[in-house]
Amino acid sequence: MLSVLVRAGRVWLAHWPALLAWLLGGTLVHFLVLKLASFVGAQNAVGGILLLPVAALALLIAYVAMFLVVRDGMPGLRGLAPLPSDPTERRDAFLSGVLGGILPFVAFYAAWGFIREDVITYTNDAFEWQFIWGFSAALNGRDFDSAGTIDDLGINPLTIGLLVIAFVGRWAYKRYGDRVPHTFGSRRVFGVVAVYLEALWVYLAAYLITDLVGLVTGWVETRQGTVWLGDLRDGLTGWLAPLGILWDGVGWLLGEVGGIILLPLAWLTIAGVIYGQAVKATTPRLSGTRFTRVRARYGSIPARARRRISDFWDSLVVSRFRPVGAAIVLMWRAGPVLIGGYILLFTVVEFGLQWLLIGVSRALGPHEYLGFWVPMSVALVMIATLLVEPLRVAVIAATYDQTVTALADADRSAGDVESHVSGNSVGVAATRDRDEQPVGGIARQQDETGEVERDR
Template sequence: MLKTTGRLLAAHWPALLAWFLAGVLVRYLVIELAGFVGAYSAVGGLLLMPLAILARLVGFVAMFLTVRDGMARLGAIAPLPPSASERRRAFVDALLAGVLPFFAFYAAWGYLRDDMAAYSARALEVQTEVNGASELLGGEAVARGAGTIDQLGFEPVTILLIVVAFAGRWAWNRYRDRLPRLLSLVAVYLEAIWVFLTVMLLSQATGWIGEWVASRQGMVWLADLRAWTAEQLVPIAWVWEGVEWLLGELGGVILLPVAWLTIAGVIYGQAVAAEAPQLSVGILDRARHGWGALPSGVRRRLADIGGELVSRFRPIGRAFVLMWRAGPVLIGGYILLATLLVAGERLLGYGITRAIGPHDLKTFWFVADTAILLVVPLVTEPVRIALVSSAYDAVIGRLAATDASAPGAPTAPGSDADAAAASVADGQPEDRRRVGDELEVDDERALGIGREDERSDDVERLGPHERA
C-alpha cells in the first residue's frame, strides 16, 4: 500500500490538488449563494445546499478516478473505458452511486452540521443587512424565524420535494437511454435533493427520539444508579469510564478509514462485485424460504417496487463484502496507516499555528484562519485519496488471489495478484481475461438464484408444446 500510495502521488499530485481546491471553492460559493437565498426563503436556500455537498463529492470522485489508471490490480479486472463518452457515463454512474454513502458520511462526521452553520450565519448576515437598510430607507424588513433560513422540517412541502425528486430520479434511470445526456446532471441533482432532505429529516427525528429517551424516568433512575455505584465502588467506576473512553476512541479510529474505503468501493465498484458470504441464520433461512414460496408474479412486482431503493445500498454492501474477504491483516494495516495520517494532519496544524505565533483573535485569526489552515488539507487530502485508492487496489488483489487459490480455480502460473498487476504493465491480455473470468464466475454464483427464478418464469409463460 505504501509503495502504491507513493507511486500514485508522484504521478497525480497536481491533478489531485486541483480537484480538491475546485471542490472547496465551489462549495464555498454555493453556501454563500444559498445563504443569500435562504434569507428570504428556506425552500430556496435548502434546494441550493445539496449543490455545496455535491461540489465536494464531484471533487472526490474526480480525485479517485484520476488515480485509477495507476491501480494495476483494479485495471486488470476492470479496465478503463476506451472512449470519452463511456468515461463520462462511468463518471456520472460513480456520482449517482456515491451520493447516498457520501451524504451519510458527510452528516455522520459533522461536515453537514458545519455547512448548515455556515449557511445559517450567511443568511442571518443578509437578513441583518437588509433589515438595517430597510430601517434607514423606510422599506419592508425581512421576516425572521418561520419560513426562512432552515425552518424546513416534517412538513408537506418537504415530503413533496422528496417524493418528486425520487420519482424524477427513478424516471431518468428507467428511460436514460432515450433521454438527452445533459439530463444526467439533473439526475445527479435530484438524487442529491432527496438524499439531503431525507438525511435532514432523519437527523431531526433522531434528535427528537434522543430527547424523549433522555427525559424518561427510567433514564433518570439509571443515571442515579450509576452515580451511586461510582461513589460506592470507585475502582469499578474507573474501569467503566476507561472502557467507555476506549470504545469511543476505537470507534473513531476504525470507522473513519472504513467509511473512506467504503466510498472508494462504491465509486470503483461499478464494475467489480464480490460474492457475498451466505449467512445461515434461522430467521434469514425462513425469510428466503418464504420469498421462494411467493408466486413469481408477486416476486417480480415486489422486486420492481423495492429495487430502486435497494440499488442505492447494493454498492455499499459490495464494498463491505470486499473488505470482509480481504481479511483483518490487510484492513488492519490500512487502518493503521490512515490513523498515522490523521495524527500527522493534527501535528501539521499544530505546527503551523505555533510557527505563525500569537496574534489578535479578532483582527487576525477571524480573518486569516481559513486561508492559513487550508494548508493542512492541501497536504493531507491528496495523500488520503492515494492511500485509500491503494488500499482498495490491494483489496482487489487479495480478492483475485483468493479466488485463484480456491478449489477448482485455475492453477496456471502467475495467477496471483502481483501477476495480475504485471499483466497490465506488460500488456498481457490473457491474464487480464483470466482474472476477469474468475470474477464473472463469482457474479454468476451470486446471481444463480435470480437466474433460476427467471428461467422458471419463462417456463410458466410457455405453452404445453413449447415446454416440450
Template sequence: MLEIIKGTVRLYARHLPALLAFFLAGWIANYLLIRFAGFVANIDPLYGYLVLPLAVLVRVASFVAMFLVLRPGKNFVEALSSSILPFLVVFATWGLIKTDWVAFASAQLEQRSLDGTEPPLFVTVTPITVGVVVVAFVLRLLLKRSSEKLPKWFGFIAAYLEAVWIFLAIDLIGQVTGWVMEWLDGRRLVAWINDTLAAIGDAVAPLKFLWEGAGWLLGQAGVVIGLPLAWLTLAGIVYAVTRPEDSPTRLAAAAEKRLKRFPPFIRARLADVGGDLAGRWLPISQAARLIWRSGPLTVALFVLSYAVLSTIATWIQFGVNRLIGPHDLSFWMATDTGILLAISLLVEPIRIALIAATWSYCLTLSPAGRAELQLEQDKVRQKVQPGEA
C-alpha cells in the same frame, strides 16, 4: 505494507496536478454554493435546503473524481450516483457534514437584512418538506428506470435528486427523533430508569468509571478505526470492481416467493423499490467483504498509516499557528479558512492516493479481486488496440 507505500507514492507523483485541481474545484464550488444557499434561505428556508445538497454533492463529486483519476475505468456519473448515499452516511456519522451545516447557518445569518421580516433559519417537518422528500425520491426512481432511454446528462439530475431526498430526510428524521426522545425523557418510567442508573453509578463508582471509559474507548475506536475503513469502503463503492454473487441468497429467494402473492402492479412497484435498495447495499457489502478477506494485518497497517497521516496534518496546523504567532480573534477568523485549505491541499491528495493504493492491494489478495483486475486490464487493452490500429 511496502507495496501500499510504493503504490501511494506512485499514484501521488503521477496524478498530483489532477488531484489538486479536482479537490480545489470541489472546495471552491462547495464554498460558493453554501454562500448562495444562505442567501436564498433568507427568502425561504426550503430554497436554501434545495441548494445546500448541491454544495454537498460537489464535495462528493470531487472525491469521486479524485478516486477515478487514480484508477480510471468506471463512468463518472454511475460512480457518483452509487456513491452519494454512502458518502453522506460517512459524512454524517463522523461529523464531516457538520462543517457545511455551520457554514450554511453562518452564511444565512451574515446575509440577513435584520429588518424583522426574516424567515426562520431552518426547515421543519411539514407536509411540504415531507412532500419534497417523496417527490425527489420518486423522480429519482423514475429517472433510474428510464436511464437507458435518456441522455447521459440526466444522470446529474438523478444525482441531485438523490442528494436532495437524502439530505432533507436526514434532517427531518433527526427532528422527529429529537421530538420522540424529548417526549420519552418526560415520561415517569424513563425518568425513574435514568435516576436509578445514576444512583447505581454514584453508589458503585468503579462501575461508572468502567462504563464511561468503555464509551470513550468505543468513540475513539470509531474515529481511529472506523473512519479509515469507511473511506476504504467508499473507494470500493466508487470502483465497484468486486464480483456480485451468482446465486440468490435464501432471504432473497423467500422474498421473491412472497412477492408473487401481490397483484402485478404492486409487485412491479415493490420490485422497483427493492431493486433500488438492493443496488445500494450490494456494492457496500461487496467492498466490506473484500476488505475483511484482505486480512487483519493489511487492515491494521492501513489504519496505522491513515492515523499517521492525520497526525501529521494536525501537527502541521499546530506548527503553522505557532509560526504565525498570537493575534486577535479577527485575524484568525480572516485567515483560518486559508490555512486549513492550504493544509488540505497538501494532505488530501496523499490520503486519497493511500486509500486507492490500499484498495488495489486488497484486490490482489483474493481470487475475485484478481479476476476483476484481469477483467479491467482486458477492457483497457480493448480500448487501446483500436486506437493503435
C-alpha cells in the same frame, strides 16, 4: 502494510497536482454554493433548500474525480478493469461513479455532522442577508417581509414534500430513462438531472434521519431510566475510584472508535463503491422456519404482482445497497492484517494533519486572539487540509488496489476468480443507472417467463 505504503507514496508523487486541483475546486464550489444558497434562501425557502445538496454534491464529484485520477497508478485494479479509452465510456464511468457514491458519501457526510454544519452556515448567512435588507428597508421607510424564507430543514411538510418529489423523479428516470432520445445531448442533460435528484432525496432523507435520531436521543435522556442509570453509576463509583476510572475509560473508548476505526472503513467503502470492483464472495443465505414460511407465502402471490414487487425492491433498495455490501464483503475477505495496517496508516495521516497545525501555530508564535488567530485559524485549517487530503486519498486507493490484488491472486490460485466488471468501465458494480439486472439475472428472467406462460 509496507506494500500499501509504497503504493500510496507512488500514487501521491505521481498525481498530487491533479488531486490538489480537484480538491481545491470542489472545496471552492462547496463554499460558493453555500453562499449562493443563503442569498437565495433569504428570499425564498424552496430555492435555498434546493441548492443545499449541490454543496455536498460538489465535494462528492471532486472525490470521485480524485479516485478516478489515480486509477492508472493502481495495477491490481487495472488488471481487472482496464481504463476506458472511449471518451463516452469515460463520461459514463464518471456519471456511474457519482450516482453510486451518493448514498454512502451522504451517509458519511451526515454521520460526521457535515450536513448540520452546512445547514447552520446556510441559516446564519441567510439571516445576515435579511438583517442587511431589513436595515436598508427601515432606513428608506419601507417594510421588509421575510415570510416564506430560509425555513431551516426539519420534519416539516416542505422538506418531506421536496424529498418525495425528488425520489419520484429519480425513480421515473430509472424506470423510463432508456426511452430518452440521444439527440442534442438530451441523455447527458437527463443524466445530470438524475444525479441532482438522487443527491437531493438522499441529502434530505439523511438530514431527517439525523433529526429523528436527535429527537429520540433527547427523549431517552429525559426518561427516568436514564436518571436511574446515572445514579447507579455515581453510587458505584463514589466509593470505588478505580471503577469510576474504568467506566469513564470505556465510555471514552467507545466514543473514539468512530473516529479511529469507522472513519477509515467508511472512506474505503466509498472508494469501493466508486471503483465498483469486487472479487467473488459467498453471499450469506437466510434460512430458518420463519423465513421459509415467509418465502412460501411470497411464492403464493400472483406472478405479475411478484414481478412488480421485485422490480420495486430492486430499484429502491438492492441497486443502491448492493455496491455498499460488496465493498464491505471485500474488506471482510481482505483479512484483519491488511485492514488493520490501513487503519494505522489512515490514523497516522490524520495525526499528521493535527501535528502540522500545531507546528505551524508554534512557528507563527504568539499573536492577538481576535485580531489574528480567529481569521488565521480558518486559513490554516484549509491549507493544511488541502495538503494532507491528497495523501489520504492515495492511502485509500493504494489499500483498495492491494486488497483487490491479494484477493484476485488467492482466487486465481484456487481456480475461482470472478470480477464484476461491466463493459470495461469503472462504475458501480451492478448499479448502472439504466438496464440493471436484478438478483438472479437470466435465471430469474427465465423463471418469470415460465410463470407468464402458466398465467396465460
